[in-house]
Amino acid sequence: MNDQKNLLSIKNLTIHYKTGGNIVHAVDNLDLDLGHGETLGFVGETGAGKTTTALGIMGLIPNPPGKIINGQVFFKGEDLLKKKHKEMRSIRGKEIAMIFQDPMTSLDPVMNVGDQIAEMIRIHEQITKDKALEKAEVMLETVGIRKDRSKDYPHQFSGGMKQRVGIAIALACNPKLIIADEPTTALDVTIQAQVLELMKSLKEKYDTSMILITHDLGIVAEICDKVAIMYAGNVVEYSDKNSLYLNPLHPYTNGLFQSIPDIEKDVDKLNTIKGLAPDPTNLPKGCTFHPRCPKALPVCSEKKPDNVMVEPNHYVKCFLYN
Ligand SMILES: Nc1ncnc2c1ncn2[C@@H]1O[C@H](COP(=O)(O)OP(=O)(O)OP(=O)(O)O)[C@@H](O)[C@H]1O
Numbered sequence: 001m002n003d004q005k006n007l008l009s010i011k012n013l014t015i016h017y018k019t020g021g022n023i024v025h026a027v028d029n030l031d032l033d034l035g036h037g038e039t040l041g042f043v044g045e046t047g048a049g050k051t052t053t054a055l056g057i058m059g060l061i062p063n064p065p066g067k068i069i070n071g072q073v074f075f076k077g078e079d080l081l082k083k084k085h086k087e088m089r090s091i092r093g094k095e096i097a098m099i100f101q102d103p104m105t106s107l108d109p110v111m112n113v114g115d116q117i118a119e120m121i122r123i124h125e126q127i128t129k130d131k132a133l134e135k136a137e138v139m140l141e142t143v144g145i146r147k148d149r150s151k152d153y154p155h156q157f158s159g160g161m162k163q164r165v166g167i168a169i170a171l172a173c174n175p176k177l178i179i180a181d182e183p184t185t186a187l188d189v190t191i192q193a194q195v196l197e198l199m200k201s202l203k204e205k206y207d208t209s210m211i212l213i214t215h216d217l218g219i220v221a222e223i224c225d226k227v228a229i230m231y232a233g234n235v236v237e238y239s240d241k242n243s244l245y246l247n248p249l250h251p252y253t254n255g256l257f258q259s260i261p262d263i264e265k266d267v268d269k270l271n272t273i274k275g276l277a278p279d280p281t282n283l284p285k286g287c288t289f290h291p292r293c294p295k296a297l298p299v300c301s302e303k304k305p306d307n308v309m310v311e312p313n314h315y316v317k318c319f320l321y322n
Pocket residue numbers: 017018019024025026044045046047048049050051052053062065066280
């Protein structure tokens with residue numbers, strides 16, 4: 001389907017990893033949409049498959065052990081999973097860019113930061129090295145780093161500044177979509193707030209769409225328009241931010257909200273979601289959340305719930321609403 005209404009539209013995406021005879025069901029029939037200019041918060045526990053989904057969109061699943069088993073990733077109406085390696089290389093950076101949790105993953109330790117930004121620009125634009133370096137300096141200033149630091153190497157910068165350089169590289173070619181995978185988790189809380197504020201303002205300035213992967217529902221509340229709650233490789237609830245915060249539907253989403261510490265309440269009453277995330281090599285039958293679900297019905301261990309629209313722009317996969 002050629003779905004031009006959305007910038008990104010993922011259908012039935014299924015990604016496995018093969019490890020020592022076992023198959024890890026990292027992403028399991030995932031559907032997800034992102035409109036033009038929107039910011040989507042992608043939330044879920046460790047191991048839920050958030051990074052794997054991001055790598056799947058970018059065409060960067062390590063194969064082996066990873067493999068895309070099924071699905072479509074429509075970007076501007078075209079299925080990225082059908083693109084050749086060479087086509088994906090020209091889409092990465094130019095159309096879709098990624099910001100990683102640890103800025104050192106994306107930075108080259110032996111190249112100065114100005115050259116790194118310029119290199120990204122020259123992969124995608126036919127301009128001279130000098131012009132690219134000039135542009136790189138403008139990008140550095142855009143992310144709040146003085147341009148006379150462009151000859152410095154990554155180790156000469158603080159963690160927050162390294163992440164700003166990562167943002168400069170991601171934005172250098174003005175991509176349509178930025179995927180930020182826990183971009184502030186490795187930073188101090190005060191620096192986190194500055195980097196998030198920067199990302200929010202640059203996103204508006206450059207009119208990019210963004211997928212922000214995070215564990216933190218507070219960050220989602222600050223920045224996002226839409227939210228996808230991910231559990232065991234699947235999006236279990238997808239909604240406008242306001243509907244989700246006013247009216248969380250899925251028992252897992254409710255569990256996430258209840259496990260946010262509230263300074264006005266007694267600490268003893270902090271609720272955590274009981275039980276552990278399922279073994280991804282052996283997912284439970286039916287709804288994968290049913291063994292931990294306080295509201296599970298008999299049907300939940302038998303059948304997979306459909307995606308139900310409960311109110312406009314608010315979808316949930318749960319038999320309580322079927
Ligand atoms: N290269 C790999 N080889 C084998 N299994 C992998 C690989 N990468 C991820 N996995 C498995 O796939 C599942 C999903 O992992 P993924 O990294 O996508 O989760 P995540 O939601 O990003 O978690 P986190 O919040 O910890 O970053 C996990 O069970 C993980 O162990």
